[in-house]
Amino acid sequence: MSQIDEPARPAQKKRTYRKNQPLFTLIGKMKLWPSRKGILHGIRSLEITGSTAVISTHCGKTFTIRNSRTSRASRWLRNKIFVSPCKQCAIPDWKLEKYQGTSFQKKSGAVLDREKI
Helix, strand or coil: CCCCCCCCCCCCCCEEEECCCCHHHHHHHHCEEECCCCEEEEEEEEEEECCEEEEEECCCCEEEEECCCCCHHHHHHHHCCCCEECCCCCCCHHHHHHHHCEEEECCCCECCCHHHC
């Protein structure tokens, strides 16, 4: 018997976004949250109320965050700083690859809209 090769997957397209996006729109698009220890969590729900939001992760943690363009979480998401993904959240490999393939540039790229969250 001969083995049939699977067709090669097309290369992932590069996603480019504007660099200084508000934190809520960034999280709403990526559905990821970097903890202070460097663990990347998957977001189950994001409830925005004014300048604060309540985040629930897949591992059962819930916390309140404030909207900021220059916060630690915003910088870590833009610069892709994390130690490891959360084992309880079970972030799929395709999502991590998509996250690693995203770039942020200062003067070009798509602008994220808050209405599309």
